[in-house]
Amino acid sequence: MIRVLLADDEAMIRAGVRAILAADPGVEVVAEAGDGHETVSLAQAHRPDVALLDIRMPRLDGLAAAEEIVRTMPGTGVAMLTTFSEDAYVARALSGGATGFLLKSGDPHELLAGVRAVASGAAFLSPKVARHVIDGYGGERLGREAAARARAAALSPREREVLGLVGEGLSNPEIAARLHLVEGTVKAYVSAVLDRLEVRNRVQAAIVAYEAGLAGRSSG
Template sequence: MIRVLLADDEAMVRAGVGAILGSGGETEVVAEAGDGREAVELARAHRPDVALLDIRMPRLDGLAAAEEIVRTVPGTAVAMLTTFSERAYVARALGGGVTGFLLKSGDPYELIAGVRAVAGGAAFLSPKVARYVIEGLGGADGGGRLAREAEAQARVAVLSPREREVLGLVGAGLSNPEIAARLHLVEGTVKAYVSAVLDRLGVRNRVQAAIVAYEAGLVAAA
């Protein structure tokens, strides 16, 4: 069972997200917080597998809370609940160790899949969020996006075919065991491939690698 801390200042949102997570049969909401400071305190007390945080919360915003949880509760993966309008915060979240971006109004299956992915040590970008993340990081103009796509494709070109395949699955939100099953490899081999991909791309974590995968066209951002 995946143990989840859910933090949002709107009780209705917490109730809805909690109901969705509970319906999957794999997750249990062990604590709920209405602000960022409470989220940090509850993360330290409960040590959940995943902290699912709204970005905009009182007392301490979700990004600051995420940074604090990553720093003080290393066994807890952090994912952000986001809206299209909040993609400007993504760069800071990436730097703070966040490994998932889930859309509040997205498909319930994506929410469940995203929590499962980050709990398993993978990165997860809700596909619609991924598209807006790429646009936000690359600038609104088409030339900026094309430049980033070309840069990503050049970076991916140094990878072997197998490494590109692994990168695409990282971008799709698969964990190492899931990649191993998909490619019929042992998990240790997949771990080595992922480490090599991160190193060769010059990125620090799986979320940054996932963004490169989207920009290079290895994953469809619907």
């Protein structure tokens, strides 16, 4: 059972997200919060598998709450609920250790997939969020894409395959099954990819995969 803490200052948003999560018998919402301070307190009390946080909340915003949860509760994965107008916050959330980014207005199946991915230790970036963020760099976009392709080109063919699957939000067991490898080997590949790309976590690697055009193109 995946235990989720849901935090959003709008009760109607919480009700809608809770209803989606309740549709999966393997997911349980163990607590709800309406502000950042309450979020951190409830996370400490319940130790959920996933903290699903709105970015903008009173008293302590979701980004600061996420940073505190990541710092003090490494067993809890953090996913941010976002809108297209909040692109500027993604970089801070990444540096704070969040590994999931989900659209409030997105597909319910995507929300559930994201919660499962974050609970398993994988990264999940809503494809629409990823594309919108990358496109939002405007004049810098081509330069960033070229830089990402150059970074990916320095990887081995197998490492590029693994990077592409990380970009699709797959966990280590899922990558192992897709590539017919043992999970320990995949873990070693992922660690090598993170080191060689000089990124802190899987979601940062996923952005490189999107910018380099690798996500969704890996072979099986």
